[in-house]
Amino acid sequence: MKVRGRSKTDKFTFECNEGERILYAGLRSGLALPYECATGTCGTCKARVRELETIKDLWPEAPGNTYLKRDRGEFLMCQAHAAADCEIAVPAKMDVVPDDYIAPVSTRGLFANCRRLTHDVVAFEIELADPIEFDAGQFVVMQVPDVDGGRAYSMVNFERATRRLEFVVKKKPDGGFSEWLFGSEVEGTEAEICGPLGRATFQPDEAKNVLCIAGGSGIAGMMSILARGCQERHFANHKGNLFFGVRTLKDAFFLDELSSFVAAHPDNLNVTIALSDEEVDPRETPHNGTLDFATGFVHSVASERMSGNYDDVVAYIAGPPPMVDGAIRTLIMDARLPAEMIRYDKFS
Amino acid sequence: MSWKRVCSASEVAEKSLKQFDVEGVPVLIANLGDEFRAYPPLCPHMEERLEESGICEAGVLTCSKHLWQWDMRTGEMRGEAEKPLLLYEVKQDNGDVLVNIEKELEYEYDEETDDDDDSFWD
Numbered sequence: 021m022k023v024r025g026r027s028k029t030d031k032f033t034f035e036c037n038e039g040e041r042i043l044y045a046g047l048r049s050g051l052a053l054p055y056e057c058a059t060g061t062c063g064t065c066k067a068r069v070r071e072l073e074t075i076k077d078l079w080p081e082a083p084g085n086t087y088l089k090r091d092r093g094e095f096l097m098c099q100a101h102a103a104a105d106c107e108i109a110v111p112a113k114m115d116v117v118p119d120d121y122i123a124p125v126s127t128r129g130l131f132a133n134c135r136r137l138t139h140d141v142v143a144f145e146i147e148l149a150d151p152i153e154f155d156a157g158q159f160v161v162m163q164v165p166d167v168d169g170g171r172a173y174s175m176v177n178f179e180r181a182t183r184r185l186e187f188v189v190k191k192k193p194d195g196g197f198s199e200w201l202f203g204s205e206v207e208g209t210e211a212e213i214c215g216p217l218g219r220a221t222f223q224p225d226e227a228k229n230v231l232c233i234a235g236g237s238g239i240a241g242m243m244s245i246l247a248r249g250c251q252e253r254h255f256a257n258h259k260g261n262l263f264f265g266v267r268t269l270k271d272a273f274f275l276d277e278l279s280s281f282v283a284a285h286p287d288n289l290n291v292t293i294a295l296s297d298e299e300v301d302p303r304e305t306p307h308n309g310t311l312d313f314a315t316g317f318v319h320s321v322a323s324e325r326m327s328g329n330y331d332d333v334v335a336y337i338a339g340p341p342p343m344v345d346g347a348i349r350t351l352i353m354d355a356r357l358p359a360e361m362i363r364y365d366k367f368s
Numbered sequence: 369m370s371w372k373r374v375c376s377a378s379e380v381a382e383k384s385l386k387q388f389d390v391e392g393v394p395v396l397i398a399n400l401g402d403e404f405r406a407y408p409p410l411c412p413h414m415e416e417r418l419e420e421s422g423i424c425e426a427g428v429l430t431c432s433k434h435l436w437q438w439d440m441r442t443g444e445m446r447g448e449a450e451k452p453l454l455l456y457e458v459k460q461d462n463g464d465v466l467v468n469i470e471k472e473l474e475y476e477y478d479e480e481t482d483d484d485d486d487s488f489w490d
Contacts, residue, residue, distance in 0.1 A: 028450075056434075063414060064434075087414060113450055348432045353425045359435035359447040366433075 021102035027110040036102040043097035044214050047124050054112040056366050058098045058161050058217050059172050063087030065097040067110045074106035079169060122153050126214045131206045137273035140191040142201055146211055151181040156222040156248040157241045157336060159365065160215025171197045174241035178248040190237040220336055220363035224252045228334040229259040233322050233347045235339025239264050239274060245336060246281045255285035261326060262291045265318025265343060268298040279307040294321040319346035323354055330355040337364040371466045387419040393472045395456065397465055398424060400440055406456035406467045411436065412475040451475065
């Protein structure tokens with residue numbers, strides 16, 4: 021199917037395969053279509069179609085539909101197939117894609133190495149048939165046979181042209197995917213993957229000091245950023261500060277990995293675990309010497325410890341919405357960072 | 369010309385935003401410290417309530433949803449914003465904040481889809 025359209029800045033045409041979502045088809049063909057969650061929630065990828073019958077709406081109850089004016093032919097590009105050749109209008113400016121843009125692909129892989137990290141956090145890998153490229157901080161949308169709809173998860177690892185993607189998922193009440201993951205024998209299950217997606221990426225050649233503020237499973241993308249930073253010796257001459265918020269010590273995970281990152285660059289890399297619901301004796305914390313511990317909400321702890329240290333910083337944020345909002349407020353009000361140096365993807 | 373009392377100046381803390389209803393017209397009042405400003409209450413991007421999503425710092429208003437930013441005094445766009453803020457005229461009188469409301473200001477969220485004829489698609 022051919023999709024013809026225009027945005028505030030561009031006219032475009034791209035091919036959309038049978039059963040392919042219009043957003044993914046456009047991104048795959050190298051267009052910078054607007055999107056954030058890519059999973060039907062945020063409403064950012066809304067567009068208008070000339071003839072409603074030329075698209076198929078996959079999720080009429082999507083939360084992001086509250087942003088739509090249906091009688092004007094508005095729809096979410098991430099939740100629609102092209103049913104025929106169609107014409108669409110995108111009410112946004114479209115950025116020029118950078119030279120190093122990695123176009124997302126649709127592919128498949130198998131669940132492997134699924135293991136519990138805490139009572140409510142699971143890590144697993146997807147083994148892909150074909151290698152893919154991604155930037156540190158990016159995510160994919162994953163779909164499995166027994167669960168309706170796609171879920172967005174950030175990659176934990178960072179490797180070029182890899183067949184292995186690592187993920188971490190926190191159990192959520194009524195979370196269809198996490199209930200499936202925690203309740204089933206998932207090894208070997210085939211998943212559909214679309215990615216990489218997301219603009220909150222780490223590019224070492226920007227030569228910035230790095231600040232990461234993460235809550236819970238939001239640590240995933242930060243692990244990828246630190247992995248890349250360490251692989252490319254970014255922290256040999258740039259500061260890295262990571263703040264990881266969890267409730268209590270027993271909710272923390274990836275501590276061995278984080279400790280190894282710090283051990284590789286002890287002068288420039290600092291990792292602080294912020295415990296919102298527990299006081300800890302600093303002498304009795306794990307990895308004493310490489311990891312710091314503090315009590316409080318992670319954005320408050322970051323605000324206290326970063327004060328006066330925001331020179332030349334690019335900040336990455338991921339976690340539950342109230343934490344992301346708190347961190348943004350800190351970075352604008354205390355740090356006065358310019359908006360383009362604050363990076364996050366909303367997919368909750 | 370219709371000047372309406374919105375609130376007392378002390379009701380809106382410095383560097384903050386507060387939404388009021390003025391005879392059925394929602395108005396967002398910003399306290400810049402030395403002056404007040406009045407805007408329509410929703411972000412011109414995706415209709416977020418700026419009273420909740422807005423951050424005031426150094427004379428710049430930021431909507432925390434997608435980091436659109438504006439000069440609070442003039443409504444001019446900063447950074448990534450693609451539409452300016454609309455402003456009502458404001459004055460202070462005897463400790464009160466007054467706003468000149470001729471008609472409710474609203475953003476045109478469908479501006480690029482207004483043209484319903486076929487030429488729109490050509």
